[in-house]
Amino acid sequence: MSRVAEAAWVTLRPARFMPDDVDGRVLFGVATRKAAGGAGGGVSDLGDIVMVPSVREARDRGVLHSRPMFARLTDRGVRWADGAEQTCDGIIWCTGFQPNLTHLAPLLPGWRQGKAATDGTRSVDEPRLYLLGYGDWTGPASATLVGAGRTARATVADIASRLGG
Structure with a gap:
């Protein structure tokens, strides 16, 4: 990877x-x-x-x-089914072209009409969470091959800048 x-x-x-x-x-x-x-x-x-x-x-x-x-998200990252926790600086959530993100709604107070509030692809409510590939609200043409690549590159640059890289 x-x-x-x-x-x-x-x-x-x-x-x-x-x-x-x-x-x-x-x-x-x-x-x-x-x-x-x-x-x-x-x-x-x-x-x-x-x-x-x-x-x-x-x-x-x-x-x-x-x-x-993983079994669930935690304050520091994710918890695996075996109970082990992995710390995460960022989570890129890209589950495909048919968005069903309602399971994230309780975690994100800015949730409105099936969408998380974002700044680019980064969640406004949880700054370690990035949402990719869900249509124009996560980047121009982000649910297309060309747009997904463009959006992914911008997201990686944003994560790197936030981590000091």
Whole structure:
């Protein structure tokens, strides 16, 4: 994962990587055929994670290993199912393109109409929490491949600046 910080990648289910040659053009073509009633599966049949160069590079370094979802958030970070606590300077919450964040509402007083109050992608209520990929309220076109990358880079820069990096 990161070359400059310790990172834990948490997923609800095992990651499914798309073939290396799948890019935005392939995804658009598959989605267009599916929308037109064409034969074959949809985009989700290809996998969950597009193998952009940075993902391929991390895979090739052998650092893409996900952990099962933590049991809960704590004042200092996360608590794992085995009771161990991990301190976190930041949590990047990017659960996909269909936002269902109602489980976060009790933690975030600024919650309004299904959205957390943010400054860029950083939660106004919990400054260690970053929300990515949920549409324009978390960054221009952030639920698209191009926008997600742009928003992710800006988020990493924000986290690094807050941590003094």
